[in-house]
Amino acid sequence: SQKIEQNSEALNIQEGKTATLTCNYTNYSPAYLQWYRQDPGRGPVFLLLIRENEKEKRKERLKVTFDTTLKQSLFHITASQPADSATYLCALANSGYALNFGKGTSLLVTP
Amino acid sequence: EAQVTQNPRYLITVTGKKLTVTCSQNMNHEYMSWYRQDPGLGLRQIYYSMNVEVTDKGDVPEGYKVSRKEKRNFPLILESPSPNQTSLYFCASSLYSIAGGLDTQYFGPGTRLTVL
Numbered sequence: 001s002q003k004i005e006q007n008s009e010a011l012n013i014q015e016g017k018t019a020t021l022t023c024n025y026t027n028y029s030p031a032y033l034q035w036y037r038q039d040p041g042r043g044p045v046f047l048l049l050i051r052e053n054e055k056e057k058r059k060e061r062l063k064v065t066f067d068t069t070l071k072q073s074l075f076h077i078t079a080s081q082p083a084d085s086a087t088y089l090c091a092l093a094n095s096g097y098a099l100n101f102g103k104g105t106s107l108l109v110t111p
Numbered sequence: 112e113a114q115v116t117q118n119p120r121y122l123i124t125v126t127g128k129k130l131t132v133t134c135s136q137n138m139n140h141e142y143m144s145w146y147r148q149d150p151g152l153g154l155r156q157i158y159y160s161m162n163v164e165v166t167d168k169g170d171v172p173e174g175y176k177v178s179r180k181e182k183r184n185f186p187l188i189l190e191s192p193s194p195n196q197t198s199l200y201f202c203a204s205s206l207y208s209i210a211g212g213l214d215t216q217y218f219g220p221g222t223r224l225t226v227l
Contacts, residue, residue: 031212043115043201043218044154051211089154093212097142097161098169103153 002027004102006090012108019080021105023073023090028100030092033066033073038087038104047088048075080109113138115219117202123225124192132187132222134202142205142213143185144169145177147198148221154201160185161207192226199223 005024013019023033032051036044050057050066050073057064063076077084087104115136124130136143144159146169156169160179174196176188185204189196200222206214 034213034216036216041199041221043203043221044216045218046215049215091154097159097207097213098156098167099144099213099216100156100170101146101154103151 002100004028004090004092004100006088006102007105008103010106010108012110013080015081015109015111017080019077019084019107019109021075021088021107023075023092023102025071025092028071028092030068033064033090033092034099035062035064035073035075036089036091036101038089040087044089077107080107082109082111085109113217115202115204115217117200117219117222119222120220121223123227125227126193127191130189130192130224132189132200132202132224134185134187134219135183136185136202136204136217137183138204138206138217139182140204140206140217141182142207143179144203144205144216145175145185145187146201146203147171147196148201149198157187157200192224194226197224197226 003026034049035047038044048064061078065074087106089104091101118133141162145157146154158177160166202219203216205216
């Protein structure tokens with residue numbers, strides 16, 4: 001069956017360090033993968049999209065990698081800040097228009 | 112301001128009483144979608160729509176109906192709600208292309224539904 005796995009345990013890091021979150025998938029051949037941020041009780045907010053033919057994408061302090069051989073995407077936040085504390089979701093689609101989400105990883109950045 | 116709006120934001124109802132959750136977007140997006148979010152299960156897609164009069168089932172469509180009569184609106188209908196439909200519901204919209212698939216999805220603020 002198809003699975004999208006993100007670390008269920010919360011990630012606690014110190015301010016200023018780099019946070020790395022993992023998204024692994026099985027039985028998908030995703031055309032693209034998206035990362036979202038979600039704060040408690042609020043809707044997800046889109047962060048980055050990376051396509052199957054792209055290895056890496058950057059946006060300000062964010063970096064996403066996409067390894068279709070390992071079936072994994074890594075999401076990095078450099079110089080993390082307490083304001084980065086949230087749940088981060090990965091989502092992918094084989095092709096087309098049905099987007100499937102992982103359960104998310106909670107990130108806590110402490111001063 | 113570009114946004115997706117949902118109403119109501121909070122709803123408590125009883126089993127079997129039909130309800131509709133409205134969703135509207137002002138970005139002229141063709142694609143709209145409904146998700147439910149439950150603890151331990153994450154976000155799951157209920158239905159999506161590629162354009163007016165075009166809808167398709169997501170992963171958990173049972174017990175739900177949708178319609179897309181206008182581009183900007185995508186209401187979610189629960190004909191006979193049951194307690195297992197108690198959840199947090201999100202509507203989303205997006206541009207898409209045949210070649211590239213979905214672009215950025217914009218989510219609404221959520222509707223917290225409790226069915227007693």
